[in-house]
Amino acid sequence: DVKVTQSSRYLVKRTGEKVFLECVQDMDHENMFWYRQDPGLGLRLIYFSYDVKMKEKGDIPEGYSVSREKKERFSLILESASTNQTSMYLCASSLVGAPSSYNEQFFGPGTRLTVL
Amino acid sequence: EDQVTQSPEALRLQEGESSSLNCSYTVSGLRGLFWYRQDPGKGPEFLFTLYSAGEEKEKERLKATLTKKESFLHITAPKPEDSATYLCAVQAGTGFQKLVFGTGTRLLVSP
Numbered sequence: 001d002v003k004v005t006q007s008s009r010y011l012v013k014r015t016g017e018k019v020f021l022e023c024v025q026d027m028d029h030e031n032m033f034w035y036r037q038d039p040g041l042g043l044r045l046i047y048f049s050y051d052v053k054m055k056e057k058g059d060i061p062e063g064y065s066v067s068r069e070k071k072e073r074f075s076l077i078l079e080s081a082s083t084n085q086t087s088m089y090l091c092a093s094s095l096v097g098a099p100s101s102y103n104e105q106f107f108g109p110g111t112r113l114t115v116l
Numbered sequence: 117e118d119q120v121t122q123s124p125e126a127l128r129l130q131e132g133e134s135s136s137l138n139c140s141y142t143v144s145g146l147r148g149l150f151w152y153r154q155d156p157g158k159g160p161e162f163l164f165t166l167y168s169a170g171e172e173k174e175k176e177r178l179k180a181t182l183t184k185k186e187s188f189l190h191i192t193a194p195k196p197e198d199s200a201t202y203l204c205a206v207q208a209g210t211g212f213q214k215l216v217f218g219t220g221t222r223l224l225v226s227p
Binding site: 105106 | 148150158160217
């Protein structure tokens with residue numbers, strides 16, 4: 001079974017702090033994704049990566065950056081946390097990097113981040 | 117702009133009372149439609165992928181169907197453990213493996 005793990009289930013940070021969310025997958029998937037999920041808005045894509053050191057902006061990248069130094073690990077960075085970044089953050093991974101593929105994404109358990 | 121709309125927002129059923137959830141979509145060239153189940157406080161769990169109109173897939177009490185404009189998730193004789201939020205997502209013909217999600221249907225099955 002695919003396993004996607006996230007470093008924390010719950011996190012509380014102060015406004016202005018730099019925040020790191022870590023995600024690791026153990027199935028050698030090429031693609032990794034970061035979403036945030038808010039009530040009434042559904043899942044929105046922040047960033048994704050289709051290879052080591054490669055990244056692409058999603059729909060809401062402002063205020064976030066990412067890092068992918070190893071294939072299995074994808075980090076989301078909040079450069080200066082703000083209260084409007086309080087949310088559930090979900091990491092996902094999928095197989096195959098070709099644009100023509102359409103493999104399902106497998107999700108981690110999520111990190112509930114609260115910014116005070 | 118690619119869009120996914122799920123209805124109803126919430127559905128309450130008695131155990132054994134079959135029903136359907138709807139996912140309507142507008143995308144520029146559908147590559148795949150995905151159904152996920154999400155329990156409170158957890159990440160979405162993959163259920164099905166549908167690729168072309170007329171396709172159907174089944175898993176236990178769940179059956180997903182696809183037309184050119186919408187997908188249905190049919191739940192036959194549900195049990196309380198089927199209570200969850202069901203998410204629908206589409207992958208369009210443009211954009212790298214990007215999924216567009218609906219906001220989900222919250223299903224509650226009472227014993």
